[in-house]
Amino acid sequence: MTAAARISAYEVLLEIEERGKYSNVALQQHYRSHNLHERDKALCTEIVYGTLQYQRSIDAVLEPLCKNGLAGVDTRVLVILRMSVYQLGYLSRVPGYAVLNDAVELCKAKAKKAAGFVNGVLRSFTRDKRSMAEKLDALIETGIPVATRMAIRYSYPDWFVEDLLLQYGDLRTVAILQAGNERPHIALRVNAAKSTPRALIEGQSGEMREALSLSSVSPFGVRLLSGLDVEHFEPYAEGLVSVQDEASMLVAPLLKVDEHTRVLDLCAGLGTKTTQILELQGGVGNVTAVDIHHHKLVRLKASAERLGLKGVKTMVADARSFRTNARHREAYDAVLLDAPCSGMGVLKRRPEIRWRKTREESQQLSRLQKELLRAALSAVRPGGVVVYATCTLLQRENEDVVDEIIREEGGSVTFENILPDLPETVRARCTTDTVRQGQRYSITVTPEQYGTDGFFMTRLRKLDNQVQKGGELK
Numbered sequence: 001m002t003a004a005a006r007i008s009a010y011e012v013l014l015e016i017e018e019r020g021k022y023s024n025v026a027l028q029q030h031y032r033s034h035n036l037h038e039r040d041k042a043l044c045t046e047i048v049y050g051t052l053q054y055q056r057s058i059d060a061v062l063e064p065l066c067k068n069g070l071a072g073v074d075t076r077v078l079v080i081l082r083m084s085v086y087q088l089g090y091l092s093r094v095p096g097y098a099v100l101n102d103a104v105e106l107c108k109a110k111a112k113k114a115a116g117f118v119n120g121v122l123r124s125f126t127r128d129k130r131s132m133a134e135k136l137d138a139l140i141e142t143g144i145p146v147a148t149r150m151a152i153r154y155s156y157p158d159w160f161v162e163d164l165l166l167q168y169g170d171l172r173t174v175a176i177l178q179a180g181n182e183r184p185h186i187a188l189r190v191n192a193a194k195s196t197p198r199a200l201i202e203g204q205s206g207e208m209r210e211a212l213s214l215s216s217v218s219p220f221g222v223r224l225l226s227g228l229d230v231e232h233f234e235p236y237a238e239g240l241v242s243v244q245d246e247a248s249m250l251v252a253p254l255l256k257v258d259e260h261t262r263v264l265d266l267c268a269g270l271g272t273k274t275t276q277i278l279e280l281q282g283g284v285g286n287v288t289a290v291d292i293h294h295h296k297l298v299r300l301k302a303s304a305e306r307l308g309l310k311g312v313k314t315m316v317a318d319a320r321s322f323r324t325n326a327r328h329r330e331a332y333d334a335v336l337l338d339a340p341c342s343g344m345g346v347l348k349r350r351p352e353i354r355w356r357k358t359r360e361e362s363q364q365l366s367r368l369q370k371e372l373l374r375a376a377l378s379a380v381r382p383g384g385v386v387v388y389a390t391c392t393l394l395q396r397e398n399e400d401v402v403d404e405i406i407r408e409e410g411g412s413v414t415f416e417n418i419l420p421d422l423p424e425t426v427r428a429r430c431t432t433d434t435v436r437q438g439q440r441y442s443i444t445v446t447p448e449q450y451g452t453d454g455f456f457m458t459r460l461r462k463l464d465n466q467v468q469k470g471g472e473l474k
């Protein structure tokens with residue numbers, strides 16, 4: 001039974017490594033085409049996430065055990081070694097002999113010639129009875145920079161740890177890094193046009209009722225305490241819920257829409273936030289949803305239909321064109337810019353992202369985000385608001401972007417205090433976020449705070465001419 005979990009984990013990890021797939025997508029596709037027992041699925045998912053998360057720490061320990069280092073090791077063999085060391089070094093309830101045996105059998109089937117090598121390396125690993133933490137401690141020399149030491153111990157790229165240290169200092173950085181290695185939980189957003197979290201939970205019985213709890217982060221959220229195949233959950237088919245991270249659920253309410261608000265969602269993607277806006281508009285809204293990818297907007301429309309929501313128009317376009325598009329100029333009361341970003345806040349849900357992104361890409365994204373924010377400000381009417389959000393923790397894609405645009409706009413755009421529009425529980429923890437002129441203008445929910453993804457959000461208001469001439473903000 002266990003062998004099946006390990007074979008599946010190997011196949012999924014190889015897909016991610018060789019074809020650049022996202023872990024959640026590769027796992028879902030694998031489970032759809034393979035009939036795995038629930039226990040095997042759970043172990044397979046654990047091995048895939050853990051191996052990807054701890055890849056750097058695992059490689060640091062493996063390197064000296066391989067005579068010629070890891071550089072020339074065949075990808076299939078490397079995947080087998082990494083996933084085996086993950087199980088031996090990080091999982092306590094998995095018998096070592098089974099891991100070793102399955103690794104050698106797997107290697108015989110996939111890369112026969114390397115079976116002896118895999119056996120030898122893993123036996124050396126298990127002969128050394130020290131814990132993984134002790135093995136890593138011995139490898140991390142005191143002479144190396146603190147960021148590199150943290151990066152090896154908690155398994156992240158150096159550049160990301162360096163950036164976090166500058167922003168958050170040692171203690172919070174360690175907490176963020178540790179939180180990024182935990183298992184993600186599933187949260188559901190309850191369709192505000194149809195129900196409430198409390199009513200949803202009360203409508204369930206038995207095990208299902210036990211598995212659901214109210215979110216402490218979002219008034220629209222419900223947490224799932226145990227695994228559930230959401231797509232087979234009745235309320236999902238009935239359009240009562242959507243899968244969404246709880247921190248992400250905080251963004252759309254910052255637009256403060258009612259049923260008349262003309263909304264532009266400039267980077268709508270699959271529409272997780274577009275549909276929330278429509279729900280907040282009472283189920284019949286007025287949203288123009290833009291994305292550069294047609295296929296995403298097709299899925300957005302399907303979601304709106306499943307949820308019974310009306311009033312969304314989709315538009316395939318490069319959002320930057322809104323900067324000069326006369327038809328859309330100042331045509332909206334509220335604009336959401338949920339910008340493309342490095343995703344370095346979604347660490348536990350997409351553990352492979354940390355190995356794919358670079359500081360240079362984050363810098364490029366920062367430039368794109370500024371262009372998109374300029375376009376968003378062109379489309380909003382005087383007096384209207386733009387909510388800017390990302391799922392990254394990096395200041396250059398967050399505070400630096402909005403700061404530069406605000407400076408550029410020279411007084412015609414201002415930050416708004418979003419604190420009153422956040423749930424009490426979130427407000428209470430906002431102690432270390434940026435405060436400008438006595439007003440908290442943005443928050444970054446970090447993953448160690450509530451076990452959610454990391455999210456940045458802020459709200460800007462375009463002042464109307466009268467206000468700029470010295471009048472009151474209406």
Ligand SMILES: C[S@@+](CC[C@H](N)C(=O)[O-])C[C@H]1O[C@@H](n2cnc3c(N)ncnc32)[C@H](O)[C@@H]1O
Binds near residue numbers: 274318339340
């Ligand atoms: C963070 S995702 C949006 C997620 C979405 N708001 C949600 O909640 O489901 C960013 C989106 O921006 C889109 N995008 C990237 N560059 C774009 C551009 N220049 N114009 C329009 N959309 C763009 C991507 O296709 C992606 O769907």
